[in-house]
Amino acid sequence: MLAEAGTNKIVEALSELNVQTIVHIPKVGPFDFSISNAVIYMWASAVIVFLFFFIVARRLKKEPDGLQIVAEILLNFATGHLTGQLTEKGKKYYYLILTIFSYILVTNLVGLIPKPDALLPYTPTANINVTFGMAIVIFFITQYQGFHRHGVRGYLKSWLTPPGVPKLMRAPLNAIFFVVHFMGEFFKPLSLSVRLFGNTIAGHVIILVMLGLLLQYASAIVIIPAGLFVVIMLAFEVFVAFIQAYIFSLLSVVYIETAINSSH
Amino acid sequence: MDAPTAARLAAGIGMGLATIGPGIGIGLLTGHTAEAIARQPEASGDIRTAFIIGLALAEALALYAFVIAIILLFVVK
Helix, strand or coil, X not given: CCCCCCCCHHHXXXXXXCCCEEECCCCECCECCCEEHHHHHHHHHHHHHHHHHHHHHHCCCCCCCHHHHHHHHHHHHHHHHHHHHCCHHHHHHHHHHHHHHHHXXXXXXXXXXXXXXXXXXXXXXHCHHHHHHHHHHHHHHHHHHHHHHHHHHHHHHCCCCCCCCCHHHHHHHHXXXXXXXXXXXXXXXXXXXXXXXXXXXXXXHHHHHHHHHHHHCCCHHHHHHHHHHHHHHHHHHHHHHHHHHHHHHHHHHHHHHHHHCCCC | CCHHHXXXXXXXXXXXXXXXXXXXXXXXXXXXXXXXXXXXXXXXXXXXXXXHHHHHHHHHHHHHHHHHHHHHHHHCC
């Protein structure tokens, strides 16, 4: 969908971003339920995350070994550093945040592993639908917490001007504040999803364009710098995978926490 | 100039312009973070968290432009 394969090698390399249908299932209305490589890698990463924590939880020891050390680092990260801002009230979201963090990390890393032709590589987080799906969950939790804890009046009141504004200016400022906050609530999930999607796909596009350059102009002048760039960029992508998983979960925590403590 | 040519031109120029703002922002952010850590090394954990949040918010601006550029390149035919 993003680019058709043609004679140009760069365009051909970019076609790797297309979704490859593995098992074709007829469309139901506008919905396409075909099993594509994106879906398979999503399931695979979900299974990896599940199995990892399941296996660790089944054989917990006093003196942690191998896997348990990794799991404890992740858990400490999620419950301590990451959700350090979530107060006692938001404690039940520790595990949601931990799951989101591990899932994004695994999906980002899964896309970097070379794979056979039958199942082309695809990073699920390089698809706006996946990231928006996760962001919309955070959106509903945020709104639920806001309305549940402060009531409809209390929560809507927190969108208006803070106390201390002169009486004369309160009415026009209230209108502006309400519109800005109302729009802001909808832009939160949008920016959350576009950030993750953009970061992932931008890295892949750069790598693919460089690989396309290698294939298109097969001469030493291009191959040496472009090849080096691809290697460095791939290493950087591993770093970005961690940073983006961290940022997505951190901002989710910030949003939920703002809704929980939204009274002025 | 026909529509696809204009769209390609707009994607390239727009992407280039969009990196200016976040570039300045991330530069300032990194500089001040380094300064803050040098001044108070024991607070480096908190400073780093704030740095990463700011980094994410700043670079998201360039990514919005990137998404628009992709739309311009591949949707306008």
